[in-house]
Amino acid sequence: MIYPNLCACCSTGLLQGERFVCGHCLYELPETGFEKEFGNPVEQMFWGRVKIEHATANYFFKKGNRIQTLMHLLKYGGQKEIGEYLGQEMGKRLRLSAFAAVDLVVPVPLHPSKFKKRGYNQSEWIARGVCAQLGKPLNASTLVRRISSGSQTRKSHYERWENVESGFGLIHPKHFSGKYILLIDDVVTTGATFESCIRTVQHAEDVKVSLAALTMATV
Numbered sequence: 702m703i704y705p706n707l708c709a710c711c712s713t714g715l716l717q718g719e720r721f722v723c724g725h726c727l728y729e730l731p732e733t734g735f736e737k738e739f740g741n742p743v744e745q746m747f748w749g750r751v752k753i754e755h756a757t758a759n760y761f762f763k764k765g766n767r768i769q770t771l772m773h774l775l776k777y778g779g780q781k782e783i784g785e786y787l788g789q790e791m792g793k794r795l796r797l798s799a800f801a802a803v804d805l806v807v808p809v810p811l812h813p814s815k816f817k818k819r820g821y822n823q824s825e826w827i828a829r830g831v832c833a834q835l836g837k838p839l840n841a842s843t844l845v846r847r848i849s850s851g852s853q854t855r856k857s858h859y860e861r862w863e864n865v866e867s868g869f870g871l872i873h874p875k876h877f878s879g880k881y882i883l884l885i886d887d888v889v890t891t892g893a894t895f896e897s898c899i900r901t902v903q904h905a906e907d908v909k910v911s912l913a914a915l916t917m918a919t920v
């Protein structure tokens with residue numbers, strides 16, 4: 702971090718025990734409360750598309766609000782620890798909801814070209830924070846994104862592919878069999894990425910899926 706002692710949102714000095722944002726800005730982050738609302742707008746996105754147990758997003762993403770500042774630092778400022786911090790905030794709410802019943806926490810894999818550029822998957826850092834609060838393991842190795850479409854040697858490593866266009870696939874689907882999986886991403890907008898992931902994950906036997914995005918952007 703470049704300015705370790707200042708609030709990332711309002712630049713006031715942080716007090717002891719505060720990380721990244723001051724208490725006031727943390728309180729002002731626009732929480733949705735969707736994790737306890739059956740049929741919330743995120744769940745509605747998936748109606749008639751793909752079967753899920755529950756869906757939520759923890760914050761409303763709006764241009765100019767504090768969460769935009771934090772997301773920008775997370776994705777483009779190299780501050781991956783903000784993801785873990787906000788993941789913990791989301792995890793505190795999920796822990797007190799139906800989401801607490803999941804077995805595994807799985808981040809949506811980043812496209813390999815973006816991973817190469819960024820050096821980390823922001824959704825994996827969010828998932829780490831969620832895991833810490835839920836006390837559930839992280840699995841970032843079974844659901845993967847294809848490196849390149851033409852590589853036969855790569856392909857041979859994967860037992861099974863689903864969505865060829867999206868490039869999501871499962872390595873060892875058995876790791877998901879019989880499990881209740883919580884998919885994590887930084888943002889949900891139309892639900893298309895989650896939908897591709899879920900269709901892929903559902904190739905594992907007897908699997909249940911819920912999803913939680915840190916933020917929901919309105920289109």
Ligand SMILES: [Zn+2]
Nearest residue numbers: 708711723726
């Ligand atoms: Zn602040």
